[in-house]
Amino acid sequence: MAGIAQIKPVTSLAPFASPDDVDPTLQLFLEEANARLCKWFGHASKRGPLPLVSVLPEVAPAMRGLTSGELLDELELVMEGAYQPSHPGALAHLDPPPLTASIAADLICSGLNNNLLAEELSPSLSRLEKKLCSWFADCLGLPASSGGVAASGGSLSNLMALVVARSQAGLRGDPNAVVLTSCDAHVSVLKAIRVMGLADDSLEFVPTDDDGTISMDALESCLSGLRNAGRKCFAVVATAGSTARGAVDPLDKLSEFCRKEALWLHVDAAIGGAFALSPKKAHLIGEISKADSVTLNPQKLLGIPKTSSLLLVADRDHLLNTFSTGLPYMEPPGGLSHGGELGLQGSRPAEVLKLWLGLRQLGQEGINHLLDGALNRRSYLQNQLDISQFNIVSGPLHLISVTPKGVDRDKAQSWSASTRDSLLKNNLMLSRPLYRERYYLKVVLGNPHTTTEHLDLLATLLKESLLEESH
């Protein structure tokens, strides 16, 4: 009508779902949110892994709450500025696209809003967590006494493992306590030491051999040096899949060493642990079954939406002995231990729901296919690279790092920065780790959308980058 401003219909979304009836407005809202998410996925390859622009909507709540249409528009603005892991050129980090069934499980998890703190706040989900942890422990070959707990990320799993190890060694509060790990271990190990109230020199970094794995000779001499100095070593942290190159420490030798020296063996398998789920690929990470504790991050290669990490221990009682304080404001557990007594986190979401549903969606065949695909892409790319031109550092897993041969550190740094930029212009995103005081470009081949054409282009551009650098 001329002269009268068009008013958009205002659909008011009730802030809480009705307990009496199915709310059609809520249903429409969720359907529209899903439609926009599907559109975001469907357009992934039309943009790059990184957004061109990122405009944020207003942050503070307005006086009047927003309508459902306005909420969705604001949500879309944030989505447009997000990193896009589904782009086939997203090869920089250990963050693959999410499994589709797990996306639904995450939504349902929010809707259920159960709390893994206590069984009465999450009756079915507490049982699911316990059973799923046992299933993972079985896959790893841990003993019947084993169990675990979900955690919000691998850093937290590593921290909890070391807290348990120290407690079992009777060294709580002892400033002389020491942990040994390789110099290629993830930074979260040092963070854990700090959170545990220990000085930085309570973490002894053991040198690695040329292949990026911990040197057993150096480990032995570090241990005896520390003991001679009166330090009390309580754990070795091994890495099954190092962050810079995917190297796997020799778990058979380490477990023998730790047994002989009465040390706790924690295996940070945040990257490599997924391979234990495939009978044909489990050998890549070696004898993980001998570990006292293991960190797994299904949020990495398996594609479970973040966060999804598990801490598994060979003896589940160690978790309770370490963390249980009693929960005096809760009913006693009816058979299961309260989830809040098994680790550091109190209230926590049922992250196992998306892990369980994602694995059910894949099935064993899907899991095998995912792992094989990542390894095949890694071999394919590596075969395209000329080893007379590049230093390639890797391990047996799905990531490799490369740097030009025969150049000094400064040149390697400028090459890595300019090549990363020019690859980004071609929608190929790599990361740039500083490893052994030299910059590399790292390629993580866990993205199932990456094809041989993308890898051919990547190899060609890497080759050309050397010509540009020499001009």
Ligand SMILES: Cc1ncc(COP(=O)(O)O)c(C=O)c1O
């Ligand atoms: C080997 C390793 N361990 C632990 C972590 C920490 O995991 P999160 O980022 O989930 O805390 C990472 C992260 O990349 C890692 O590469």
